[in-house]
Amino acid sequence: MLSIREAQLKNKRVLLRLDLNLPMKDGKLTSTFRLRAALASIRYLLARQAKIILISHLGRPQGFDKRFSLEPIILELKRHLKVPIFWTEEVLSMAVRKKAERLDNSEILVLGNLRYLPEEEANDLKFAKELASLADIYVNDAFSCSHRAHASIVGVTKFLPSYAGLRMEEEIESLDRLLTRHPKPFLMLVGGAKLKDKTDTLRNILPIAERVALGGGTANTFLKAQGEEISESLYEESLLDVAREMINHYPEKLILPVDWLVEYLPSGGFRISDVGPLTLAILEREIAHAKTIFLAGNFGISEDERFRGGTEKILRIMAKTLKRTIISGGDTVGLAEQLNLLSRFAFVSTGGGATLEFLAGKPLPGLEALKERCPYCRGAFGGKHPSFQE
Numbered sequence: 001m002l003s004i005r006e007a008q009l010k011n012k013r014v015l016l017r018l019d020l021n022l023p024m025k026d027g028k029l030t031s032t033f034r035l036r037a038a039l040a041s042i043r044y045l046l047a048r049q050a051k052i053i054l055i056s057h058l059g060r061p062q063g064f065d066k067r068f069s070l071e072p073i074i075l076e077l078k079r080h081l082k083v084p085i086f087w088t089e090e091v092l093s094m095a096v097r098k099k100a101e102r103l104d105n106s107e108i109l110v111l112g113n114l115r116y117l118p119e120e121e122a123n124d125l126k127f128a129k130e131l132a133s134l135a136d137i138y139v140n141d142a143f144s145c146s147h148r149a150h151a152s153i154v155g156v157t158k159f160l161p162s163y164a165g166l167r168m169e170e171e172i173e174s175l176d177r178l179l180t181r182h183p184k185p186f187l188m189l190v191g192g193a194k195l196k197d198k199t200d201t202l203r204n205i206l207p208i209a210e211r212v213a214l215g216g217g218t219a220n221t222f223l224k225a226q227g228e229e230i231s232e233s234l235y236e237e238s239l240l241d242v243a244r245e246m247i248n249h250y251p252e253k254l255i256l257p258v259d260w261l262v263e264y265l266p267s268g269g270f271r272i273s274d275v276g277p278l279t280l281a282i283l284e285r286e287i288a289h290a291k292t293i294f295l296a297g298n299f300g301i302s303e304d305e306r307f308r309g310g311t312e313k314i315l316r317i318m319a320k321t322l323k324r325t326i327i328s329g330g331d332t333v334g335l336a337e338q339l340n341l342l343s344r345f346a347f348v349s350t351g352g353g354a355t356l357e358f359l360a361g362k363p364l365p366g367l368e369a370l371k372e373r374c375p376y377c378r379g380a381f382g383g384k385h386p387s388f389q390e
Helices: 033-047 071-080 094-102 125-132 166-180 199-205 216-225 237-249 277-289 309-320 330-338 353-359 365-372
Strands: 013-017 051-055 085-087 108-110 137-140 162-164 186-190 211-214 260-264 270-275 292-296 324-328
Touching: 013 033, 033 051, 033 071, 033 166, 033 330, 071 085, 071 108, 137 365, 162 166, 162 365, 166 353, 186 199, 186 277, 199 237, 199 353, 211 216, 211 277, 216 237, 270 277, 270 309, 277 309, 292 309, 309 324, 309 330, 324 330
Parallel strands: 013 051, 013 137, 051 108, 085 108, 137 162, 186 211, 186 292, 292 324
Antiparallel strands: 260 270
């Protein structure tokens, strides 16, 4: 795929797709990580006198809904950038077109929430063409959305010269390195609520990694498959056979919790809510032994402060090591941000589902769309790209 570094940007209107779907509570942002991750591409474009038309989604509105306005995010953006930033709640209209045409070099126009319009998620080509007609160039710097075949991710690439942003490049390089050329031993820690979202990732990673440790609801299905009593803990009945297959095939690689914290329920049963101290001691030894450590998903019910201690300790242990450490997933990254630990990791992925699908070896629609617009990726010039991997 082509890199933003290869584009002629001066005086050009650039349609820049970002993921500014930032978490909020009571109308206030609780994490700005994804916005800050996008600043490198924005500043690169501004420094080269491009005119930026910035697009993103927020949440899942059913039509126009002021609760899903990008306004709080734009106010945060203005804190970081001392350039003119214009904003409209509309996505496409004659007024939007006129504002785009009036943009000067090194100015930014932010359009309304893309998901106000159902055509976005439907990857409607007419909508994509109209969106593309606002600009001269398209840049995708929304890796975390690139597993979705939406109009602003896939459709627009059919109508504009298309490039990968700086953060997109960094995500691909870091995750590809994890799959193909990581320092060994490689330890992967997989938490989160659902095994279903991670089955393909585990199948792809287990042959590669030296050790794979499980926590959260993901681990519960494996514990149940082993015959452990998990009472009313979250697990996935339909995936018990999958868990047994992995346990039988990789007994020396899989690390399951050996103790846990529970919440007793009015029914008389209990729910596994976090990993216990013996498990954490095992994980600490594994982290000390590994040279590459990747954490995806929390190991406890971290929305409850009583049960985030296990994940906090794992993050603090990882943050202290000088090994190559990577974390991903909104809840995990959000907790690390609350603990002021983000700068202590070698790489922090903006992706959740996109990261897991990349590590599962699945083609991401957004990346495939960029490759289709790259002459090197299509075999021209001998397929030899001068500056960026295919």
